[in-house]
Amino acid sequence: MSRTGLFDSHAHMDSEYFDEDRDQLLTFLSKELDGIINPGCDEISSRFAIELAEKYDFVYAAVGWHPENLKDIADNSYLDGLAAMAVHPKVVAIGEIGLDYYWQENEPKDVQKRRLLEQIDLAKQFDLPVIIHDRDAHGDILEIFQKEVKGVRAVFHCYSGSLEMAKELVKRGFYLSFGGTSTYKNAAKVRDVLQYVPDDLLLFETDSPYLTPVPYRGKRNHPGYTELVASNAAQVRGTTFEVLAAQTTKNVKILFNKIK
Numbered sequence: 617m618s619r620t621g622l623f624d625s626h627a628h629m630d631s632e633y634f635d636e637d638r639d640q641l642l643t644f645l646s647k648e649l650d651g652i653i654n655p656g657c658d659e660i661s662s663r664f665a666i667e668l669a670e671k672y673d674f675v676y677a678a679v680g681w682h683p684e685n686l687k688d689i690a691d692n693s694y695l696d697g698l699a700a701m702a703v704h705p706k707v708v709a710i711g712e713i714g715l716d717y718y719w720q721e722n723e724p725k726d727v728q729k730r731r732l733l734e735q736i737d738l739a740k741q742f743d744l745p746v747i748i749h750d751r752d753a754h755g756d757i758l759e760i761f762q763k764e765v766k767g768v769r770a771v772f773h774c775y776s777g778s779l780e781m782a783k784e785l786v787k788r789g790f791y792l793s794f795g796g797t798s799t800y801k802n803a804a805k806v807r808d809v810l811q812y813v814p815d816d817l818l819l820f821e822t823d824s825p826y827l828t829p830v831p832y833r834g835k836r837n838h839p840g841y842t843e844l845v846a847s848n849a850a851q852v853r854g855t856t857f858e859v860l861a862a863q864t865t866k867n868v869k870i871l872f873n874k875i876k
């Protein structure tokens with residue numbers, strides 16, 4: 617076990633923000649954390665995530681096309697590319713995938729939904745969970761997971777939906793993951809959900825290099841700050857850091873069951 621016993625279930629260590637000190641940082645983090653899951657956002661970053669997972673025992677990869685990058689998909693052969701990577705022993709999920717209605721320049725909603733459903737189908741074929749990104753698309757995401765999607769395990773990363781939506785997701789056994797935003801002063805709504813989620817469906821993450829927790833908000837984020845997310849969550853949930861570290865690391869290994 618690492619110093620904290622925590623798992624960062626979502627960090628983009630392939631990001632250019634880590635180009636200068638990636639190896640130094642990961643060597644340090646290997647003693648701090650039990651593990652890190654690095655999701656891919658397109659073909660290149662998915663490959664990079666796998667490279668990092670091959671180099672570092674405690675790093676695991678997910679592969680997928682993020683809704684912000686869907687314009688770069690030439691044709692449906694992108695799914696063959698993902699399938700070839702999904703069989704890698706350290707690829708533990710398909711992600712991050714989802715819907716992003718925030719950016720005007722993203723693909724239209726129908727295209728985003730189609731690509732999401734295709735990648736969920738792929739996850740089912742390989743019996744992998746999915747890591748879901750949902751930005752300003754709560755209604756459509758909920759509808760998809762209530763009506764169209766059956767038999768897939770999922771985590772809603774950096775959860776930003778309502779408490780009502782969280783209840784619907786929890787009812788279906790989906791996981792909710794919390795990061796730096798749950799420490800922000802104006803995030804009372806996120807903390808209400810953080811308080812509500814059952815122990816066995818809770819995950820922590822950083823989404824590094826973005827969304828840095830308090831008191832480092834505005835600076836570059838890194839997985840070492842999972843500790844700040846967990847400490848804050850312990851306070852919100854009225855429990856201890858140690859209990860939550862053990863519980864959330866157990867949850868990671870149940871959801872991402874290729875991690876031993």
Ligand SMILES: [Zn+2]
Nearest residue numbers: 626628712823
């Ligand atoms: Zn992310």
